[in-house]
Every structure is written in C-alpha cells, then in structure tokens.
Amino acid sequence: MMTRAFELDASDPLSDYRQRFTLPDGVIYLDGNSLGALPTATPAAMARVVENEWGEGLIRSWNDADWFEMGGRIGAKIAPLIGAQPDEVIACDTVSVNLFKLISAALAMRPGRKVILSEPGNFPTDIYMIEGLERQGLAVQRLASRGRITEALDDDVALLMLTHAHYKTGELFDMAAMTKAAHDAGALVLWDLSHSTGAMPVDLNGVDADFATGCGYKYLCGGPGAPAFAYVAERHHAGLAQPLTGWFGHARPFAFSDEYEAAPGIEQLQCGTSPILGLAALEVGVDLIAEIGVDRLYAKSQALSEFFLECMAAHGMSLELVSPSQSDERGSQLSFRHENAYGLCQALIARGVIGDFRDPDILRLGFAPAYLRFEDMAEAARHLAEVFAGEEWRREEFNRRAAVT
Amino acid sequence: MMTRAFELDASDPLSDYRQRFTLPDGVIYLDGNSLGALPTATPAAMARVVENEWGEGLIRSWNDADWFEMGGRIGAKIAPLIGAQPDEVIACDTVSVNLFKLISAALAMRPGRKVILSEPGNFPTDIYMIEGLERQGLAVQRLASRGRITEALDDDVALLMLTHAHYKTGELFDMAAMTKAAHDAGALVLWDLSHSTGAMPVDLNGVDADFATGCGYKYLCGGPGAPAFAYVAERHHAGLAQPLTGWFGHARPFAFSDEYEAAPGIEQLQCGTSPILGLAALEVGVDLIAEIGVDRLYAKSQALSEFFLECMAAHGMSLELVSPSQSDERGSQLSFRHENAYGLCQALIARGVIGDFRDPDILRLGFAPAYLRFEDMAEAARHLAEVFAGEEWRREEFNRRAAVT
Missing domain, CATH: 3.40.640.10 (Type I PLP-dependent aspartate aminotransferase-like (Major domain))
Incomplete structure (x- = not known):
C-alpha cells in the first residue's frame, strides 16, 4: 500500500501544507481531534x-x-x-x-x-x-x-x-x-x-x-x-x-x-x-x-480515513468499527471497539503512532487533514496490524491492570 | 529630589529585581495595577x-x-x-x-x-x-x-x-x-x-x-x-x-x-x-x-507612594488626592481628582509616563513595587509638575473634545 500512498500524496493538493506545521520526528499524530498540531507560524x-x-x-x-x-x-x-x-x-x-x-x-x-x-x-x-x-x-x-x-x-x-x-x-x-x-x-x-x-x-x-x-x-x-x-x-x-x-x-x-x-x-x-x-x-x-479551506480539508479527511480502512483490509485486519462506515456520515476520525483497546492504544503510542483511548473499549484515531499524509495512513495501519498480531498490547494491558491492583 | 531618589534606590533591598522585568526604554510605567510588566523569564x-x-x-x-x-x-x-x-x-x-x-x-x-x-x-x-x-x-x-x-x-x-x-x-x-x-x-x-x-x-x-x-x-x-x-x-x-x-x-x-x-x-x-x-x-x-515576597513588596510600595507625594510637594504641586493619605490605608496606587484628568493623563503618556485615566475625572498612578525605582518617582513627579504647569494637557483635552464632537 505504500506505493499507492506515495501516489496519493503526490497528487494531494494539500500536501504542501504539512510544512506549515511543526510535527515531531518519528511520530504519526492521529490525535489532532484532541489537540491540533502546532502551526510553524505560532512561536x-x-x-x-x-x-x-x-x-x-x-x-x-x-x-x-x-x-x-x-x-x-x-x-x-x-x-x-x-x-x-x-x-x-x-x-x-x-x-x-x-x-x-x-x-x-x-x-x-x-x-x-x-x-x-x-x-x-x-x-x-x-x-x-x-x-x-x-x-x-x-x-x-x-x-x-x-x-x-x-x-x-x-x-x-x-x-x-x-x-x-x-x-x-x-x-x-x-x-x-x-x-x-x-x-x-x-x-x-x-x-x-x-x-x-x-x-x-x-x-x-x-x-x-x-x-x-x-x-x-x-x-x-x-x-x-x-x-x-x-x-x-x-x-x-x-x-x-x-x-x-x-x-x-x-x-x-x-x-x-x-x-x-x-x-x-x-x-x-x-x-x-x-x-x-x-x-x-x-x-x-x-x-x-x-x-x-474547509471544503478541501473535508475531502482530504474522507480520503484519508477511506485509505486507512483499505490499508487495514490489505493487512487482513478487521476491528469492529463504531464510526459510520460511509465517510460522509462521520467526522474526521475512525473509532474501533476492542476489549483490549487500552493496550492497543498504548502499544501504538510506544511506536510513535499517537491515537487515543476512550473508556472503556474505544481506540480513536483522528485524521486531521491539514497535516497528515497518505503515507502516514499506510504506516499507521501497518503498525496497528503488527501490534494487533503481536504481544506488545498484552504487556500494556498487564501494566495497566498491575497499576490499578 | 533626585539625589534623595538615588540614595533610596541604592539602599532598596528589591532594586535588583527590576532587571528581572523587561521594561521599554523611555517609559516610566505607572500602570502595573492594570497590566503588570513582562518578566524577563516569560518569553x-x-x-x-x-x-x-x-x-x-x-x-x-x-x-x-x-x-x-x-x-x-x-x-x-x-x-x-x-x-x-x-x-x-x-x-x-x-x-x-x-x-x-x-x-x-x-x-x-x-x-x-x-x-x-x-x-x-x-x-x-x-x-x-x-x-x-x-x-x-x-x-x-x-x-x-x-x-x-x-x-x-x-x-x-x-x-x-x-x-x-x-x-x-x-x-x-x-x-x-x-x-x-x-x-x-x-x-x-x-x-x-x-x-x-x-x-x-x-x-x-x-x-x-x-x-x-x-x-x-x-x-x-x-x-x-x-x-x-x-x-x-x-x-x-x-x-x-x-x-x-x-x-x-x-x-x-x-x-x-x-x-x-x-x-x-x-x-x-x-x-x-x-x-x-x-x-x-x-x-x-x-x-x-x-x-x-509580599511583605517586602508592600513595604516598598508604601515607600514609593510616600516619596512620590514628597516629590510633588517639593514641586509645589497640590492635586486633590482621592486615595487615603496614609499609605497603610491604601493599595499600591495614588489617585488624584482633577477636572482635566484626561488631558493630564494623555500628556503624561506622551512623555512616556504611563498612568491611566478613570472616568470622569481620576488620574490613577500605580506603583508596582517589583520593578519601579525611587528615581522613577522623582522623574514622574517632575513630569507631572511640568505638564500641570504647561499647555500640553490643554491640547490633549482639545483633541478629546474634538474627537467626540
């Protein structure tokens, strides 16, 4: 999917705007729906x-x-x-x-x-x-x-x-x-x-x-x-x-x-x-x-979340989507329900993919269209698939339960 | 009074704190009771x-x-x-x-x-x-x-x-x-x-x-x-x-x-x-x-306003003081009533002495003790005396009335 992602980024009319934001290295930021990224002009x-x-x-x-x-x-x-x-x-x-x-x-x-x-x-x-x-x-x-x-x-x-x-x-x-x-x-x-x-x-x-x-x-x-x-x-x-x-x-x-x-x-x-x-x-x-412009932002937001779901499918992943499946019926996010949503979210954060967990069982991924790339979608989906298949989330869940005991 | 001001500044235990604030050149800031000055550490x-x-x-x-x-x-x-x-x-x-x-x-x-x-x-x-x-x-x-x-x-x-x-x-x-x-x-x-x-x-x-x-x-x-x-x-x-x-x-x-x-x-x-x-x-x-520390700040605040009144007296000025005359009965300010308070205030501001005017007839001078010097008191009192004796405030009053006509 990475090739396709690069193609989509290359033809994205908003791609130049990413450089108008400051984003930390090694981070794919899927929580702009909670706190938006820093515009480079702000400091x-x-x-x-x-x-x-x-x-x-x-x-x-x-x-x-x-x-x-x-x-x-x-x-x-x-x-x-x-x-x-x-x-x-x-x-x-x-x-x-x-x-x-x-x-x-x-x-x-x-x-x-x-x-x-x-x-x-x-x-x-x-x-x-x-x-x-x-x-x-x-x-x-x-x-x-x-x-x-x-x-x-x-x-x-x-x-x-x-x-x-x-x-x-x-x-x-x-x-x-x-x-x-x-x-x-x-x-x-x-x-x-x-x-x-x-x-x-x-x-x-x-x-x-x-x-x-x-x-x-x-x-x-x-x-x-x-x-x-x-x-x-x-x-x-x-x-x-x-x-x-x-x-x-x-x-x-x-x-x-x-x-x-x-x-x-x-x-x-x-x-x-x-x-x-x-x-x-x-x-x-x-x-x-x-x-x-909000029209262009919304169009890209829809394309990003649709592409993320395609990437998940390509990895053979299926998580219960609690967001509407049609992109024109939802905001700029995808939320998944999983009993281990907390562990999955923490394991993703440890890999630099920052989404958030909403009690009790929701993994929420936001797709702020002003600064995210299709490349980020492909990468985030790959990380999610790896985390889901692996053991990292179990350790996070264990740590969480140990912390509250 | 300037010699006395320098003596007071030299023995002021808070004098070093002035450099912990950024104050513009050419300004005596007597409005810290409205907006305090910028600490140098803030940026x-x-x-x-x-x-x-x-x-x-x-x-x-x-x-x-x-x-x-x-x-x-x-x-x-x-x-x-x-x-x-x-x-x-x-x-x-x-x-x-x-x-x-x-x-x-x-x-x-x-x-x-x-x-x-x-x-x-x-x-x-x-x-x-x-x-x-x-x-x-x-x-x-x-x-x-x-x-x-x-x-x-x-x-x-x-x-x-x-x-x-x-x-x-x-x-x-x-x-x-x-x-x-x-x-x-x-x-x-x-x-x-x-x-x-x-x-x-x-x-x-x-x-x-x-x-x-x-x-x-x-x-x-x-x-x-x-x-x-x-x-x-x-x-x-x-x-x-x-x-x-x-x-x-x-x-x-x-x-x-x-x-x-x-x-x-x-x-x-x-x-x-x-x-x-x-x-x-x-x-x-x-x-x-x-x-x-607020105890030291209050002591200096009282000393500043008392010295300001001394300086006014030395210039032979007498304005109607609406603040309590005893420094332990007032906050860190002196307010004077004058029918041309607006013009006086604006004329002072034009000279870099920033106080404020409170409708309809109050000239309010604040003495934020953390960053003001006794030297500032002497200078501000001199400006006030000159403004009061001169014609600048009449021009300010004229401009004000012209603006609302």
Missing part, C-alpha cells in the same frame, strides 16, 4: 505578542495592538468555516462556559419551557452544563437516544442541544433535519461544533441554527486550552440575555457604570477580560485553516 | 511550552508536562501570597466567571437568603455578575456605601462581596472587621483581591474569609487577560455547589460519565479545559512575585 506570533505587544506596548496595546478587538476579529474569521456571518461569532471563554451562556439565553427566550434535550453519551461537559442549570433550578435535563430525539421534542423543550460530530464515534447529526424538527416543536437549537470546526464544512445559517459553540484547540490548532467560540444567529442578538454579564460584554466597559448594559452585538457574549495570549495562538491556527 | 517559558510541550509533546503533554495539574499548582503558589492553604486556591477562568461561581456557591449555602451586598462603585464586573444572577431570579443586589455596609447586613444577606483595595481610589477595607460583621449577621464573605494580590499581604485564613478571587494580570504579572484565581476556605469544600459544572471540575473527567460528580477539592471550581498558554505565563509571574 513567532507568540513571541511578538509577548515581547513586543505586552513587553514594549504594555497597557497601550489594548488599543494600539487591537487587543480589545481580538475576540470579535477571530470570531469573524471562524464564521465562514461554519456558515455564519462575521458579526455572529466571537472567540471567548471555553466551550463549557459558552454552553452555559447559550443554554441560559435559550431558556430566557422560551419562558415556560425548562427542558434541555440532548442525547446520552454526548460529550460530558455538554451534559454537565445542563446539570449546572438544573442545580440552579432553572433547567430540566432530558436525554433521548439518537433515534428518539424527534419524539422527545415536546412543548416543554426550550432547547435541543447536540454535538454535530460525536466525540467518540464521529457520527454526524443531520443538522438541517434536527434543527427543523426542533423549530417545528417550538424549541431552539444549540450545536456543539467542537469536532467539526476546521475539519468539515458546517452551514449554521443554511440550517437556520440559533446557537453554536466550538473548540479552538482541536482542528483549529489554537493550542492547549485555546479559547472557544460562540455563535448566535443575528436575529437573536437584540433579544439576547445571558447571566455571565461581565464587563467585557458591556456596551461601554470603560464608563465604569454600576448598571450593566449589554453590548448590542455578539460582543455581549464576552464576560471577563479577553485572554490575549490564548487568542493570539488561536488566531494563527484559524488563519491557517481558513487559508486551506 | 523563554512561553517558547518552551509552545515549541516543546505543545509542538513536540502534543497531546502527551497533558500528562508528561503536568498540564492537568497547572491550575492547582499555580493556585498553591498563589496561596501563601493571600494567607491561604495550598489546597484552597486554584487558577482558572476569569475574575468575572469566578465571581459567578462563588456568588452561586454562597447562595446555595444560605437557602432563604438572596441578597448579595456590595458597595456602589465597586469594580463594575463585580456588580455586573450580581446582576447576572438577578437576571436568573436567584439573587437580589443590594449596594450600600462604605460607611453603611454593616447596617445593611440583615437576615436577607447571603453574601457580602467587597473588593479589598478599591480599583479607583486604592482605599482598603478592613478585611477582618468586615468579615466578622458579615459572619455575625449570618452571611458569607467573598473578597475580590484583584488590586491587592502580589502588592500587599492578605490573610484570608486569618480573617476567616469564605471565598475570594483575584486577577492574574496586574501585580502577578501573568500577561494580558491572564487566568484568574479562586479561593474557597477548606471548611466549605465538602458542601460546595456551583453551577459552572464543566468537565475539568469533575472527579473523574476521563470516565466520560453522563453524571456530574464534583471533584472533592478546590479542583471542582475548574470548568472547561485549562488555558495552558495563559497559565504558563501566569506561573512565571507568580514565581517571581513569590520569590520577592
């Missing part, structure tokens, strides 16, 4: 922000280096990746905190309805943030499995909150259909785009979505714990009310008034002081992903 | 985190570089600066978001009481975060002026929330007395230490405080928009409940359970994924401030 950008803007500019940089505008500016750059208008997206806080704001905003727009509907097994923090509002007595959590969501959409549901690409399996929701079903039931919709943004096109405006949030540190390559983003459809800006009413969301923060007055636009989603160092790294990643 | 630390830990270590660094522990580790380093135990403090989110968590926690501990008591003119975000909980119908805001707070502490008050050193005037609250008054009324106490931490000793345990939060980007020199910290007295850990229940506050985040179970200790205040780049910069600042 210099960080040094500029730290040494020039902070060190030399000091407090003046809030104006002179446009720090005040960073959240909005980066949001506007993320917008075209997710089918939004520039003034509908802002980079701020974390996905968790943004979920809290947006769930709260939805509850305020649907008085009399308290149910937040999601699916069991959604990414934990999404469910936990509903629980936080339950603690406050303001929300009621309802979880319905994927096939039962539509029937669970009754008159009590204020908000349907789903993750577009499932973190564990990569399974996609039909955003248009689910959004329409929610709207038909009088509910609003909040999409978590953490595992989609930067890996595949999303069309929030096209599906008429109300709210969305997503992660800066996965496919957007914004660095560990990068700020997240939040989207609110423009039609909701005037009626928006959320409880994290910090001074950076104020219409005139430097009036230092005792009365909160929300900024008129998407800026009202900001809360505390913008995290400039994190935003600076995020912007480099967003610029690079936007330059490559 | 290399950031490069290491970005290039080695992120670039080379990738996802492995969550374990190998102890990213998971950063919030708690930095919190433990901040703890001795504020009179707390290491396991009572954590670095996370922003002051605003931490206020929301801690106000909510207090409300949950005082069922039947909904009033959050503060003072008018407290830092805006503190008041706004009460308003956010008012929007949710969970809190009632009550503001009482400084002399009337004790009488406003009735049976409805769940929490007394005050800022130790006032952002505008530097005036200090007597933390022990106010905390005792609140406790006597059955209320809890939350201290905002944004303008104290790293500039003066604080003794949270000693005054029996319940909650506190504070800023990472002022005297702690953590960089623009640095993560904040939060403190919860250990006696409250077991009974703590706050609504921002993100996955990083979970007892076992990687169990990926649908049920939220709070981490047992201070970690339960974490919400989303830790902002590693911001934390990395914050840690350098905290290490440096801790090395110098």
